Amino acid sequence: MQQTAVYGVDDVSYQSAGGIEGLRRLVADFYRLMDELPEARALRQLHGESLTLASDKLACFLSGWLGGPKLFSEQYGAIAIPSFHAQWPIDEALSQSWLNCMAQAITLQPYDPAFADYLLRQLRMPAQRIVQASRNRHGIAGQ
Structure with missing residues (x-):
């Protein structure tokens, strides 16, 4: 009997x-x-000229x-994604622009x-957490 791989278990998603x-x-x-889409312009402006490191x-x-x-x-050490991104008013x-790209x-x-x-469903979770962390730090009103 063949078993079906389950995303989110072991390295199934990575593979x-x-x-x-x-x-x-x-x-x-x-x-x-992000570079090409006009609707991503504001998002792109949060990044440096070079995107190599990002x-x-x-x-x-x-x-x-x-x-x-x-x-x-x-390579870079530990990171807490929401708190790291909270340095910018996101x-x-x-967030939606990032998810659309x-x-x-x-x-x-x-x-x-x-x-x-x-994958897209999973990426929505940290995107939401980043917005919340940014709201908490910058006092951005909820929408």
Whole structure:
């Protein structure tokens, strides 16, 4: 009897994303879209001119977050995603812009549709936490 892999268990999600090379492709498409889409302009302005470091950090973070090697902590140390991002005033609109770029980047990957849906659902959770942490720090009113 063959068992079905379950996303979120062991390294199933990491492997479904194509390992670190698959994550690097996802992140490259994500930041390219952020550069190109007019509706992502405000989000892009929060980043430096070069996206090289941000790209590496996001791919490394996603590696560990999806059950693969903990590359972020190995290379950059520990991070608490919501509190780190709270240094910027991130509201619902910026969060949605980030999610929209990621959703489009996900559709460009050769992911199984069930994994693509799972990944985007999972990414909504930290995006919501980042908005809340930013509200708490900057006094941004809830929407």
